[in-house]
Amino acid sequence: METLMNYTFHVPGTLVANLTPLFAVPFDCTLLHVSAVASNNSDATLQVGTPANPAAYLAEFPIGDSQSPVVKASFKDFVGGQYPRLNAGSSLLITLDYDGNNGTAAQNVSVALTLAKG
Structure with a gap:
């Protein structure tokens, strides 16, 4: 059975600045899934990567x-x-x-990532 780790965050209210969460993965893993949404009709975008290349894994895309x-x-x-x-x-x-x-600024944003250990 595959061990999965979820990384999620939610930011309530209307955003007034960009967010750049950064963390170190605790084990060798594979990024399997990214999901993002705002509660309003916004123009927000998301990308996933490294500090050296912010779009190394997932190019910028409009969130839901x-x-x-x-x-x-x-x-x-x-x-x-x-x-x-x-x-x-x-x-x-x-x-x-x-x-x-x-x-248009995003409101009430939720982001989820799923990583598989190994």
């Missing part, structure tokens, strides 16, 4: 609107057409642009 998440879970969704492999201790950076290119 009005409680309809955008889900990236196919190997084709990720950079290079394969699920990203991360070594234990590697930094994983999530970059949320709260209003895209100066558009």
